[in-house]
Amino acid sequence: xxxxxxxxxxxxxPVNRKPIYEQVSDRLREFIDVNQLQPGDRLMTERELxxxxxxxxxxxxxxxxxxxxxxxxxxxxxxxxYLLRRPEDLISSLASELVETHIDHPYIWETRQALxxxxxxxxxxxxxxxxxxxxxxSLEAMATEIxxxxxxxxxxxxxxxGVATASHNPILIQLLNGIRSSLDRTSETSLTRPGQPATxxxxxxxxxxxxxxxxxxxxxxxxxxxxxxTTDALVADNRPEPTG
Numbered sequence: 001x002x003x004x005x006x007x008x009x010x011x012x013x014p015v016n017r018k019p020i021y022e023q024v025s026d027r028l029r030e031f032i033d034v035n036q037l038q039p040g041d042r043l044m045t046e047r048e049l050x051x052x053x054x055x056x057x058x059x060x061x062x063x064x065x066x067x068x069x070x071x072x073x074x075x076x077x078x079x080x081x082y083l084l085r086r087p088e089d090l091i092s093s094l095a096s097e098l099v100e101t102h103i104d105h106p107y108i109w110e111t112r113q114a115l116x117x118x119x120x121x122x123x124x125x126x127x128x129x130x131x132x133x134x135x136x137x138s139l140e141a142m143a144t145e146i147x148x149x150x151x152x153x154x155x156x157x158x159x160x161x162g163v164a165t166a167s168h169n170p171i172l173i174q175l176l177n178g179i180r181s182s183l184d185r186t187s188e189t190s191l192t193r194p195g196q197p198a199t200x201x202x203x204x205x206x207x208x209x210x211x212x213x214x215x216x217x218x219x220x221x222x223x224x225x226x227x228x229x230t231t232d233a234l235v236a237d238n239r240p241e242p243t244g
Contacts, residue, residue, distance in 0.1 A: 024063035043081040108182045109231045120223035123166035124216040131166035151191040
């Protein structure tokens with residue numbers, strides 16, 4: 001029994017400047033998301049991709065090689081490129097399992113400390129004017145929430161997303177997006193503690209200042225200090241007992 005293939009409606013956006021394979025990969029992931037492609041669906045041929053993205057076929061080959069290595073697509077010679085799994089599915093099953101347990105907090109916070117510290121480090125050397133503007137806006141939003149007696153969850157979420165975006169590392173961004181629901185849950189646990197919203201806002205300002213002034217080590221240290229000091233008690237309280 002054969003199943004009908006989905007026919008995508010949205011078109012790929014062309015790359016505006018001379019691309020590298022990461023940029024092409026980003027466009028392909030965007031194409032998958034916009035068209036809601038599912039495993040088994042056909043993207044198009046290498047030639048068609050090159051024409052739509054307005055790049056050389058060598059760039060397409062590099063991007064496809066990277067996506068194949070991650071198990072996202074497969075190439076069927078003479079037919080085209082087919083989706084094996086959606087990008088977010090690579091870690092969604094792990095994230096889902098963690099969300100359903102009572103031990104997700106320590107593992108997620110430890111992961112945040114690793115990933116977000118590196119994001120802050122990279123942001124200090126890669127952040128654009130737009131990135132800095134978004135980070136400024138996120139802190140203004142968080143301050144407004146706190147002044148209204150709220151925990152500042154939306155502004156906090158926006159700030160951490162902004163730092164990840166400013167890293168301009170698509171793999172780090174994808175990893176953090178894949179566990180976003182777990183990150184939101186741990187942030188809520190932290191920010192609903194008395195006095196924590198104001199403390200976190202102060203920490204965020206120190207992180208942003210280091211990013212703005214282009215100090216990668218300082219930015220990483222401030223992010224790690226923020227995550228460690230606001231969550232170590234939670235990690236200790238929720239850490240599973242050793243076995244064996």
